[in-house]
Amino acid sequence: MEGGVCPSLSGKVRMRANQKRLIVTVVVFVAALLPLLIPHGSAPAGSSFIDKLAANIKLGLDIKGGALLEYQMLTDVSDQEMNALADRVIEVLRARLDAAGFTEATVEKVTTGISFGEDIPPVRVRVQIPGITDVSRAESLVGKTGRLYFADVLAIETSVSTPSIPAGMSLEISRRKLQGAEPYWVKELHYGEYVGGVQNNTWYFISPKVSIGSSYAELDGSVVTDAKPLVNNQPRPGQGRFMVSLKFSSEGAKTFRDITSVKSTYADTDMKKRLAIVLDDRVIIAPLVQSQISDGNAVIEGLNSIEEAKEVSILVGSGNLPVDLASFNKRVLSPTLGRDIINSSLWAGVAGIVIIMIYMVVFYKKMGIVADIALLYNAVLLFGMISLTGSILTLPGIAGIVLTIGMTVDGNVLIFERIKEELRLGKTPENSIDSAFSKVVWTIFDANLTTILAGLVLFYFGTGTVKGFAVTLIIGVVGAMFTNIVVSRTVLTGMAGSLKPHRYVEVETEGRDAR
Known part of the structure; x- marks a missing residue:
């Protein structure tokens, strides 16, 4: 044709x-x-197959309800300054919740102009998280109250109660006291929770200032400008396939370089090689420092799941709260x-x-x-x-x-x-x-x-x-x-x-x- x-x-x-x-x-x-x-x-244990399928779709506060948390700010500043602090707190908590995938959560400032005869703070922060009926889980998503900082690890113990001071450490403790870096025991982030039928009872003996030779350095969470969960395609033998990348500010990168240059010289079995990342009184993670990091870009390796990597990145990357918070009210909400x-x-x-x-x-x-x-x-x-x-x-x-x-x-x-x-x-x-x-x-x-x-x-x-x-x-x-x-x-x-x-x-x- x-x-x-x-x-x-x-x-x-x-x-x-x-x-x-x-x-x-x-x-x-x-x-x-x-x-x-x-x-x-x-879905709760014992739910039918249909209920489990329905639980695949997360529902918001208006449909399913959730958890309510209210915090008061522990400060003696004026009401005007307190309002400004509350705005900054809201920014940090909003970033943490958005990073955790709870974009529908509400974070707002609540002011009280009338006294009800109770000790009600004049300005507080209210957080409402949809789909969560476990208040303790809601608190962990918010990251509790939040001062984030890096610390030396002097010992790690497993105990149901606060461990005693490690033997042979009196001289080290005295030396650190003189520098304002007195060590203390803190719990691991998920202390008390059960994983695979085993309860987590891990304690860390940490010092809030990091030793770099004969001096000490302070490094808090404000110097971390970004944190992202990643997949490690070439994990070390016996380690998890997930990791978290950290990016430091120019000032933080210098301090971090000094810290890693010292810690990287220790053997893997030496506790001094660890650098703990601490949120309030809980250790988020305490990885080994494998090499000096000079460019302000670090990687935390060896995480076992993407959920763990996300949690670490959220808590580390969302920054410090500008003021300490205390829980004022917490309860489960019905649908709005x-x-x-x-x-x-x-x-x-x-x-x-x-x-x-x-x-x-x-x-x-x-x-x-x-x-x-x-x-x-x-x-x-x-x-x-x-x-x-x-x-x-x-x-x-x-x-x-x-x-x-x-x-x-x-x-x-x-x-x-x-x-x-x-x-x-x-x-x-x-x-x-x-x-x-x-x-x-x-x-x-x-x-x-x-x-x-x-x-x-x-x-x-x-x-x-x-x-x-x-x-x-x-x-x-x-x-x-x-x-x-x-x-x-x-x-x-x-x-x-x-x-x-x-x-x-x-x-x-x-x-x-x-x-």
Whole structure:
């Protein structure tokens, strides 16, 4: 056949392309479905399988409730200065919670202008963390009250009570007392918790100033400018595969260089080689210093899980609190919205989806069924990503989901109308689908890109529920774009033989006759 493409060859190319799209569609669907079907949430012991699956989606304060913590600031400054301190405390706690994935948590300043006859602090900080019913866990996420500093390790003991002073250390203790670095016992961060059926009873005998030869150096958490969890592709034999990277300020890098230059000279079996990172009265971690670090970039190796790496990076990287805090109030919260409001909102969302699906089938027939398939596919994709990323779902987040459903349908309407126009031009269904997608794909991409950019702005500048809305919006719009361009085309190409072009030609002819 001259001057054209062999129909059989074109059909084979189209079939191979659609097979590739089908494989991608199935792989993405399975990848999104697994986080929903494999229980990995925090369902209570003895829960049913359905409850465990439901726990895969974290719910916000407005739907599920959570934990409330209130702290008072231990300072004698004026009310004006106390307000400024509270703002800084909020920044640090907000950073810690965001890094832990609790972007829906609320951190706010509470002022009391009226005396109730009780010792109520005039300014306090309130933290509300959704989905957590264990107050002690909530406190560990906040990082307790927080002075973060580096310290020498003189001894490590295992005991259910405070150990006695190690033998043969009197001279060292006396020498450090003269330098204002008197050692004391502190517990490991997870002291008292059970891991693998064994209780953690680890104590560290530490000195708050680090020895560098004949002098001592102080290094607190304010010099750490960044901390990130990483995967170690080449771990040391017998060590974990995870690590934390630390970045120091220029001033902190100099002190850290001096400390590591001394500690790196000791043998691995020597306690002086360890450098403890301490938060208040708990040791977060006490790694061995393997080499001198001169560029201000350090790595803590040997962590056993990504959760441990995240915890260390959060506590170390969020910085010092500007003032000591004391717990003022802590309790478990019920959902902030009533059950009736939550149920009615959820049913409204379900009703809206059902109405849209019926509308698409009534007005677009078989192509409307394709739109409904795309709609359900994007819903699975969206909830799968929420479960996989650990994002917290709130009612504003549900609003973002409903909005993305509209985006999915809107993209399919553009595609269907273009296919109808191509059919009216006398093209075959296969060619009409190819032509329609080639002309509409960039329109869909541009329209969704502007929405994604708006969502990124909301996520970057917003906090709490605004971020939750932005997360579901971005995930949903990206899913809608993929669904429209890949999934819908795969299904439409597969059912191209069942489309009846004459129906659309007749509609066009009737329109001309009427004119």
